[in-house]
Amino acid sequence: MSATAKSEMQPAIYRFTFGNLEIINILDGKVIRKGLHPAFGSERSADEARDLCCANHIDSDRYEHPFIPTLIDTGKQLILFDTGNGALRREYEPLRDRLSDGRLVERLAQAGYQPADVDIVVVTHGHPDHIGGLMEGGQPIFTNARYVFGAGEFDFWKRGEKVREARKFNRELFVKIALPLANRSSFVEPGIDVAPGIRAIDAAGHSPGMLAYHVESEGKRLLIWADTCVHYVMAVQRPDWHHDVDDDKDQAVATRRRILSMAATEKLLVAGYHMPFPGLGFVEQSSHAYRWMPVSYQLNL
Numbered sequence: 674m675s676a677t678a679k680s681e682m683q684p685a686i687y688r689f690t691f692g693n694l695e696i697i698n699i700l701d702g703k704v705i706r707k708g709l710h711p712a713f714g715s716e717r718s719a720d721e722a723r724d725l726c727c728a729n730h731i732d733s734d735r736y737e738h739p740f741i742p743t744l745i746d747t748g749k750q751l752i753l754f755d756t757g758n759g760a761l762r763r764e765y766e767p768l769r770d771r772l773s774d775g776r777l778v779e780r781l782a783q784a785g786y787q788p789a790d791v792d793i794v795v796v797t798h799g800h801p802d803h804i805g806g807l808m809e810g811g812q813p814i815f816t817n818a819r820y821v822f823g824a825g826e827f828d829f830w831k832r833g834e835k836v837r838e839a840r841k842f843n844r845e846l847f848v849k850i851a852l853p854l855a856n857r858s859s860f861v862e863p864g865i866d867v868a869p870g871i872r873a874i875d876a877a878g879h880s881p882g883m884l885a886y887h888v889e890s891e892g893k894r895l896l897i898w899a900d901t902c903v904h905y906v907m908a909v910q911r912p913d914w915h916h917d918v919d920d921d922k923d924q925a926v927a928t929r930r931r932i933l934s935m936a937a938t939e940k941l942l943v944a945g946y947h948m949p950f951p952g953l954g955f956v957e958q959s960s961h962a963y964r965w966m967p968v969s970y971q972l973n974l
């Protein structure tokens with residue numbers, strides 16, 4: 674066995690057919706982070722957080738944080754949702770410890786696609802792990818693509834007003850790698866279709882203008898919820914708990930509740946950027962909370 678084969682412990686590409694669409698979730702990378710608490714639920718006790726982790730058979734001290742862009746091949750167009758970390762780790766010192774090296778392009782090639790094949794890049798929000806793969810060395814990666822940003826999100830980062838201290842570097846980064854793409858971009862509001870059957874949904878809170886996307890094909894429905902929930906236990910089972918990287922904590926809680934309720938009630942398949950790979954599952958409503966149900970073989974049949 675080669676060293677490479679030995680070091681691969683998890684699959685990184687998951688492809689399935691969904692109505693008329695081919696959908697591919699790609700693991701751009703993952704990092705191991707410390708302390709689910711106080712990152713989640715800083716207003717709650719450490720004991721309460723530990724009990725929740727224990728009940729779900731996960732460690733409260735260390736957790737896996739994956740980055741999972743979604744690619745949709747409609748047969749006519751190739752649409753990529755978010756771009757992973759790209760070269761940020763190598764190019765920006767402040768991000769070295771937070772992010773993994775972006776492997777999206779390499780894994781796209783394994784799936785049979787080149788960056789130049791991508792027609793539309795949809796950016797759900799402007800945080801580093803979603804815009805990192807837009808450019809490398811100042812040059813766009815997806816050379817033939819047009820871009821779709823949420824109008825409110827783009828405007829927020831462009832203006833740079835009321836950016837909280839922890840996001841100052843994020844703002845600089847957005848100005849460097851996203852702003853230059855403005856002349857190849859369209860700016861959408863919730864309720865707008867970015868391609869046939871693909872509609873933007875308001876998901877603001879985690880960032881000021883984050884958008885989720887509802888995808889429908891031949892009666893099948895998928896919700897790409899971006900960072901509405903950033904951990905499959907902490908954010909789904911305790912949607913009211915604050916998360917340190919949510920830009921507006923109260924708005925993020927209200928959005929989580931609304932979107933979790935929609936996913937559960939309408940039995941939507943969900944693609945979550947930071948859910949465990951392949952980042953696909955369903956939301957089950959229990960008496961007073963929600964639970965993430967990862968896909969098993971449903972999409973393979």
Ligand SMILES: [Zn+2]
Pocket residue numbers: 800802803900946947
């Ligand atoms: Zn994210």
